Amino acid sequence: MKNRFFAGMAPVAVLSFSLFASSALADVTIGVTISSTGPGAALGIPLKNSVELWPAEVGGEKLKVIVLDDAGDPSVATTNARRFVNDDKVDVIVGSALTPASIAVAGVAGETSTPHLSCSPVPPAISKGKWTFVMPQDAGLIARNLFAKMKADGVKTVGYIGFSDSYGDLWMGQFKAIGEQYGLKVVADERYARPDTSVSGQVLKLVAARPDAVFVGASGTGAALPQIGLRERGFAGKIYQTHGAVTFDFLRIAGKAADNTIFASGPAMAPEALPDTAETKPEGMAYVTAYEKKYGPGTRTQFGPHINDAMAILKKAIPVALKKAKPGTPEFRAALRDAIETGGPFPASQGVFNFKADDHLGLDDRAVVLFTAKNGKFEITK
Amino acid sequence: MDAMIATFLIQDGVTNGAIYALLGLALVLLFSVTRVIFIPQGEFVAYGALTLALLDGGKVPATTSLLVCFGAVAFLFDLWSMRLGTDVRTFLRSLALNLVLPGVIYGITIVLAPLDLPSVAKALLTILIITPMGVYVYRIAYRPLADASVLVLLIASVGVHLAMMGLGLVFFGAEGLRAEPLADDNYTIGALMVSAQSLCIYGATIAIIIGLYMFFERTLLGKALRATAVNRLGARLVGVRTHLTGVTAFTLAAAIGAVSGVLIGPITTIYYDTGFLIGLKGFVAAIIGGLASFPITAIAAIGVGLVESFSSFFASSYKEVIVFGLIIPVLIWLSLSGGFHEEE
Numbered sequence: 001m002k003n004r005f006f007a008g009m010a011p012v013a014v015l016s017f018s019l020f021a022s023s024a025l026a027d028v029t030i031g032v033t034i035s036s037t038g039p040g041a042a043l044g045i046p047l048k049n050s051v052e053l054w055p056a057e058v059g060g061e062k063l064k065v066i067v068l069d070d071a072g073d074p075s076v077a078t079t080n081a082r083r084f085v086n087d088d089k090v091d092v093i094v095g096s097a098l099t100p101a102s103i104a105v106a107g108v109a110g111e112t113s114t115p116h117l118s119c120s121p122v123p124p125a126i127s128k129g130k131w132t133f134v135m136p137q138d139a140g141l142i143a144r145n146l147f148a149k150m151k152a153d154g155v156k157t158v159g160y161i162g163f164s165d166s167y168g169d170l171w172m173g174q175f176k177a178i179g180e181q182y183g184l185k186v187v188a189d190e191r192y193a194r195p196d197t198s199v200s201g202q203v204l205k206l207v208a209a210r211p212d213a214v215f216v217g218a219s220g221t222g223a224a225l226p227q228i229g230l231r232e233r234g235f236a237g238k239i240y241q242t243h244g245a246v247t248f249d250f251l252r253i254a255g256k257a258a259d260n261t262i263f264a265s266g267p268a269m270a271p272e273a274l275p276d277t278a279e280t281k282p283e284g285m286a287y288v289t290a291y292e293k294k295y296g297p298g299t300r301t302q303f304g305p306h307i308n309d310a311m312a313i314l315k316k317a318i319p320v321a322l323k324k325a326k327p328g329t330p331e332f333r334a335a336l337r338d339a340i341e342t343g344g345p346f347p348a349s350q351g352v353f354n355f356k357a358d359d360h361l362g363l364d365d366r367a368v369v370l371f372t373a374k375n376g377k378f379e380i381t382k
Numbered sequence: 383m384d385a386m387i388a389t390f391l392i393q394d395g396v397t398n399g400a401i402y403a404l405l406g407l408a409l410v411l412l413f414s415v416t417r418v419i420f421i422p423q424g425e426f427v428a429y430g431a432l433t434l435a436l437l438d439g440g441k442v443p444a445t446t447s448l449l450v451c452f453g454a455v456a457f458l459f460d461l462w463s464m465r466l467g468t469d470v471r472t473f474l475r476s477l478a479l480n481l482v483l484p485g486v487i488y489g490i491t492i493v494l495a496p497l498d499l500p501s502v503a504k505a506l507l508t509i510l511i512i513t514p515m516g517v518y519v520y521r522i523a524y525r526p527l528a529d530a531s532v533l534v535l536l537i538a539s540v541g542v543h544l545a546m547m548g549l550g551l552v553f554f555g556a557e558g559l560r561a562e563p564l565a566d567d568n569y570t571i572g573a574l575m576v577s578a579q580s581l582c583i584y585g586a587t588i589a590i591i592i593g594l595y596m597f598f599e600r601t602l603l604g605k606a607l608r609a610t611a612v613n614r615l616g617a618r619l620v621g622v623r624t625h626l627t628g629v630t631a632f633t634l635a636a637a638i639g640a641v642s643g644v645l646i647g648p649i650t651t652i653y654y655d656t657g658f659l660i661g662l663k664g665f666v667a668a669i670i671g672g673l674a675s676f677p678i679t680a681i682a683a684i685g686v687g688l689v690e691s692f693s694s695f696f697a698s699s700y701k702e703v704i705v706f707g708l709i710i711p712v713l714i715w716l717s718l719s720g721g722f723h724e725e726e
């Protein structure tokens with residue numbers, strides 16, 4: 001008797017739950033998966049902080065934002081993405097902070113036809129997909145600007161030292177692909193791991209190879225270790241760093257050893273120094289002011305602005321998509337994807353995004369500035 | 383490769399090796415006395431280095447609040463075990479050890495941190511902050527498991543390691559810190575430049591090795607630790623308080639970790655998760671020493687440092703593979719010679 005009662009009640013419960021759920025779905029739902037712990041925490045934490053600066057509503061629709069931690073682990077990122085799609089019925093997924101985890105999220109996004117804004121550069125095979133859009137500057141864009149600067153500085157031979165992971169390989173790959181066009185020859189290829197306590201061996205080998213300049217393919221404060229080592233061993237040539245190393249923590253750790261180093265960077269690190277005509281200035285200023293008001297002066301990073309840019313794009317794309325369909329439906333997701341792909345250009349803090357069907361990177365040279373470190377500050381290089 | 387580069391590499395290898403030696407000694411000490419394979423040893427190093435770096439910046443390091451939290455949890459554990467009846471003395475002792483001591487250290491740090499002390503004083507303060515953590519880690523995680531098997535203790539170690547690493551992320555943030563050197567001078571011996579900091583490292587390593595030797599040979603507590611190491615049950619039968627030896631071993635290990643952190647903090651960038659890799663290299667040395675021999679461990683640690691430094695010169699991409707690959711022939715040799723036999 002009891003069993004039959006429950007058997008009768010179950011469909012009612014399910015029905016009422018789904019009715020309740022569908023009524024809640026009127027809001028635009030955004031799923032954010034970010035590595036706020038684990039090896040990518042240095043990148044993930046500023047991203048997570050930046051989510052809190054998102055507006056409460058866009059285009060008259062309330063935003064429902066769900067933030068999950070993936071610890072930089074691709075399998076956790078996959079689980080998070082599946083949860084977003086199956087349980088939360090999200091309209092768009094944002095994340096992750098690390099490339100392997102972002103690739104995993106892109107897989108789920110493509111399979112379930114959900115727009116995906118990646119906060120980490122993903123390989124071309126993924127960024128050419130239909131549903132994934134990439135926020136950060138890709139390595140090719142940064143490398144072209146840095147290599148051109150090296151050529152202008154008269155550099156012919158380069159010693160390379162980078163992380164012994166995919167980040168390190170990425171930059172070596174750029175030298176192999178386009179280095180020759182800029183007349184650059186790599187005379188040493190050395191690797192180290194971020195937690196290493198010493199790079200003396202690698203530095204000795206670099207110095208022994210007598211390159212004109214050294215290029216460091218590393219990120220965060222981890223990039224400071226070879227920088228300090230090279231200067232301690234008396235290397236006097238130019239040192240070039242990627243946009244992954246542009247943090248105030250880097251300057252704090254490297255101290256005097258950082259002087260005269262050239263950094264590639266996104267414009268969001270120093271919007272104040274940009275000319276007023278720069279399209280990236282208004283978003284950049286708004287973001288940096290809001291972020292440093294909340295988290296303290298000198299806390300801005302290269303990574304946090306990607307979250308701001310994702311919202312800058314959504315702010316324009318969501319109202320367009322709302323005209324075509326209601327949030328929470330597959331039609332809305334498709335309309336949102338189309339709005340992101342064709343609705344550009346989107347001026348944001350790290351560049352001006354102009355996506356096309358065959359270009360989901362969308363950035364051009366406006367997304368790169370070059371800095372020189374001087375006396376513990378980044379100064380824009382003309 | 384010329385003689386010049388070789389001397390630089392040897393110097394670098396010995397400096398790092400000396401740190402690994404300290405960690406290896408702590409691991410051997412802990413394993414022989416408590417049968418704990420103490421994976422979180424590296425976390426003490428990271429905590430020590432990060433605490434020193436924060437003290438350099440004139441800030442009150444978060445480890446002091448962590449210490450108070452650890453003490454409070456340990457006190458709760460004590461209360462729970464006292465629930466069936468206790469005397470005033472035990473209660474007061476627990477109160478003093480778990481609440482008053484961290485409170486006093488907290489107070490001292492708050493007063494001293496903004497004063498811009500000389501670097502040696504900051505180093506001592508760091509060691510003072512980190513060392514009691516050994517007591518609380520033992521009380522919270524290992525004392526309830528004192529009679530468990532080596533495997534259970536190992537699993538507990540993994541848990542403690544993950545917990546301490548997570549707390550490190552919360553308290554120190556994800557970006558690394560670098561401390562100021564204890565002494566800023568450089569000396570040139572022939573073509574070789576030796577920094578005062580690396581001389582500190584050699585000196586501290588040798589001093590700690592001698593100190594441990596004296597402690598084990600000359601003091602009653604040291605002899606009790608050795609007795610526990612040889613036979614736990616037997617030691618208890620002749621009146622050695624094995625909990626006391628456990629606490630002593632963990633305190634020593636935490637102190638050695640803090641000293642290593644103070645020594646290594648100024649020569650490299652330390653992250654909340656760096657400790658694991660450093661600890662693991664000490665562990666390689668400890669394994670080569672069969673988790674039993676102090677001198678072999680110390681020599682093996684120098685060897686690990688040298689192999690690391692030379693492999694980073696010749697094949698930087700495969701450095702970790704080479705260093706951790708060292709352990710395989712040693713394990714084969716140990717298992718063939720039968721010198722290392724399972725307790726259980």
